[in-house]
Amino acid sequence: MQKVYADLHIHIGRTNAGQPVKITAARDLTFENIAKECAVRKGIELAGVVDCGSPAVMQDIDALVETGEMVELPEGGLRYRGSTVVILGCELETVEEDGSPSHHVSYFPGRQQLKVFVGFLRRLVTNLDLSSQRCRVPARQLLRMARTAGGIFVPAHAFTPHRSSYGACVARLRDMFGEDGLAQLAAVELGLSADSYLADRIAELSPLTLLSNSDAHSLPKIAREYNALWLEGVSFQEVVWALRRERGRKVLANYGLDPRLGKYHRTFCPECEAIAPIEPPVLSCPLCGGSKVVKGVLDRIAEIADYPEPRPPSHRPPYHYQVPLQFLPGVGAVALGKLLNRFGTEMHILHEAKPEELELVVGQKLAKRVIQARQGSLPLLAGGGGRYGKAVADESDTQLTMGL
Numbered sequence: 001m002q003k004v005y006a007d008l009h010i011h012i013g014r015t016n017a018g019q020p021v022k023i024t025a026a027r028d029l030t031f032e033n034i035a036k037e038c039a040v041r042k043g044i045e046l047a048g049v050v051d052c053g054s055p056a057v058m059q060d061i062d063a064l065v066e067t068g069e070m071v072e073l074p075e076g077g078l079r080y081r082g083s084t085v086v087i088l089g090c091e092l093e094t095v096e097e098d099g100s101p102s103h104h105v106s107y108f109p110g111r112q113q114l115k116v117f118v119g120f121l122r123r124l125v126t127n128l129d130l131s132s133q134r135c136r137v138p139a140r141q142l143l144r145m146a147r148t149a150g151g152i153f154v155p156a157h158a159f160t161p162h163r164s165s166y167g168a169c170v171a172r173l174r175d176m177f178g179e180d181g182l183a184q185l186a187a188v189e190l191g192l193s194a195d196s197y198l199a200d201r202i203a204e205l206s207p208l209t210l211l212s213n214s215d216a217h218s219l220p221k222i223a224r225e226y227n228a229l230w231l232e233g234v235s236f237q238e239v240v241w242a243l244r245r246e247r248g249r250k251v252l253a254n255y256g257l258d259p260r261l262g263k264y265h266r267t268f269c270p271e272c273e274a275i276a277p278i279e280p281p282v283l284s285c286p287l288c289g290g291s292k293v294v295k296g297v298l299d300r301i302a303e304i305a306d307y308p309e310p311r312p313p314s315h316r317p318p319y320h321y322q323v324p325l326q327f328l329p330g331v332g333a334v335a336l337g338k339l340l341n342r343f344g345t346e347m348h349i350l351h352e353a354k355p356e357e358l359e360l361v362v363g364q365k366l367a368k369r370v371i372q373a374r375q376g377s378l379p380l381l382a383g384g385g386g387r388y389g390k391a392v393a394d395e396s397d398t399q400l401t402m403g404l
Contacts, residue, residue, distance in 0.1 A: 001230055001249075003230060004228070004230075005046070005227070005229075005347050007216070007222055007227075008046070008089070008107070009050055010048060011050060012054070013026045013217070014028075014029065016063075021054050022132070024217055025217040025218065026219065031052075031057055031061060031086075032060070033219060034047060035047065035070070035081075036080070038223075039081065040345075041345060042222050042223045043223075043346055047087070050132075051090070051091065052090055053118050053128065054128060054131070058111070058118075064078075073085065076235050076236025076237050077235045077239075078110075085235060087107050087108075087239060088109075088114050089106065090106050090117065091103055092121075094141075095135075096139070096169055102156075103132060103155075103157065104154065104165075105153075106142070107151055107186075108150060109150060109237070113151060117146060143181055143185070152186035152240060154186050156189050156191075157189055157191030159191050159301065160192075160264050161296070166202075166300065167264075167297065167300055185208060186244070187243045188205060189210075190210055190256070192215065192225060192261070193263065193264040194262070195259050195321075196319040198301050200307075200310035201306065201310050202307075203307070206313045212226065212227055212256035213226065214226065221324075221326075224256075224327075225257060227251055227252075227253070228317075229242045229249070229250070230242065230250050232248075251317050256319065256322065260380045260389045261391070262297065262388070263384070263385075264384060265297055265382055265389060266280070267294065267295050269290060269385075270292070270293075270385065271288055271290050275382060275384035275385065275387075280296070280301075280302040282296070282299050283303065294385045294386070322373060323372075323391050325373070328378075329391060335366055342357075350373065350374055351374070353370075355371055379392050
């Protein structure tokens, strides 16, 4: 058995021919570049790419297999140049009976199962070539379609205020999927503004595995959140067993941003342009009294929670707060290049490099910040309303946006 680092929510910006897929994503975020970035710079051994249902992307994938750059594994997944394994995924937006939207990712063992699923979608999606398109069915029906095609199903960024299960649709997943459907979910993705401690205030999540993924829209954002899995090999089947906690496979740990760094951690008033400075749940603006606010993840969880404090089940792995290297004050392209040249991958820098080794490369000040990022002890400014929080160099700077 071995520890495997996995980021299972990465978007494609363009195809090799330059055709747009995720409009808001970077142009160099192609299927092959994702695999290369994970293998060479990030140290991510298992990557989930969530726009593989686009016919134009499927052409790129087929071409890589035909040239031998990618090899389709019997246990599911495609291995890139003998290194990173890519899992084929498809993120879609569903619509409940009341019109509320949410995003979900279906993952498939190979191209054949993915093509069966896309066949189901052709009458339901207006433009399959684009990412995260609206599928004119409720989530429970999409779950059935994914399972029929041989896939697994994960509600995406489940707590964010826009297009998510808890944030935009329901107070309980069983209201969306039913009791049987809830048991069929492979896992639930937390999103950048939540962590497992917050999620474990909701009783129905206790049996489910929780994932922390990057939802990357550019190559540098890959692995800003990720998971450590305990697997015998690296394949789709191994992932399924890990998410179900079968045959000794499991999620060892979640690594992610402190929720305060997420774009939607606290309620935000667009009129006042202010992040809520008082205890949650804040459901209207405490400054102007307006109700047209962007409800924060912390505030939403406080609103619907079963428990005032988290009650993690015995199987829940630790959640480690970790600030990505690109978020660190003073770590620009030059410093990052030096670190990568010395240590190889970001996973090695964040997990393995010793403080004295870091000092020799980037000096004492930046080395200290890397260690703080590893330990989750950097001072932070809270985010909200679509604005990321940020790490700061000085503890006193955290007073600026907290309304204190």
